Amino acid sequence: MNSEQKQLIKATIPILQSSGAILTDYFYKRMFEHNPELKSVFNMGNQANGKQKHALAGAVLAYASHIDNPSVLIDILKGIGNKHVSLNIQAQDYAIVGKHLIASIQEVLGDVATPELVEAWTTAYNELAKIMIDIEAGFYLKNTQTTGAWNGWRSFVIKDIVNESEEIKSFYLYPSDGKEIVSYTAGQYISVQFFVEQLGLLQPRQYSLSTAFNPEYYRISVKRENAISEQPEGMVSNTLHQLNVGDTVNVSAPAGNFYLQDDKAPIVLISGGVGITPLLSMLETNEKNTKNKTVWVHGCRNNAVHAFKDSVATIEKESDWLETYIFNENPDENTEHKIIKGRVDLKKCKEAILLENARYYLCGPAPFIKAHYETLIEFDVDKANIFYEEFGPQSVSLN
Known part of the structure; x- marks a missing residue:
């Protein structure tokens, strides 16, 4: 991409800032009209609620803003690449997306989309696609070289279902072929695909692995x-x-760049609601391995929706390395667990969590992550020691 083309890309930044979501909304509608088979690849729930179009608009804006040096976005791109591999996105799919994205720019911007601008964005997209294809090729190659790993979808059978709270169920997934499964790093996720009758479509979703690795499931x-x-x-x-024991689902190999660091540093795990799942995997893995000093901070509405409370309490009771702080918005007076009333407030456990060289892991919805990230920065925690995972389309970019 030459300097003139980069200037043209940067000149579209104000339009992307004010109308990016309009462009991406149009793009998705256009693409699904012409390539309806892609509805089984994309999360149609996030299409309906608008999260996906806003996430893509933010990504396009970020790329335009860093067009002089897109390498600064490499960590974000690796996160997207992980998700693409978990969905079995292939190199040829980028051509379809590029075709509809460039056509959308022309059709939405009208006369503003001069031939020179369209050529600039075509070049920019192709360069980004090349970066992504190369990143994902590395992930696919690693799967072919790792024992128990695979690319694409693999059938798994549900052999057990456990109620963890009024809202959360655990599903134990065993490979239908009975063959070996690949290990994962605590914090990673798998994609699970199954047929949703109301949509008439196969739908994939990413779910964090919620326990330390077990070679059976x-x-x-x-x-x-x-x-x-x-x-x-x-x-x-x-x-x-509504699925039952004995039902099967399709599963991708574990992926994700949010995971427990392999060192001796203290660990602070901060979660909200179902954001507890990858952090529980981290907690259990730490218990099995290094037993680093750990502070567990979790918030939920009430005792009835508080998943894994007994498991965490047992670990705390049997260890000298774990300290917990549980926040309930509406605590049950009869609960056996020590509860702090209200939403998670890191100021109420500041002394406990400010450990030398600690690693901080945040998981929950975007507002939860932003609020507690900012509090940690106020506490003078080094950004390099803060890691986070947002469920759903990525909209948070803090580091």
């Missing part, structure tokens, strides 16, 4: 998303909650 713990106000119930999570 993968465990995911899924919250049933109920209807709230104008927000409809989650069709995919409710469909999964």
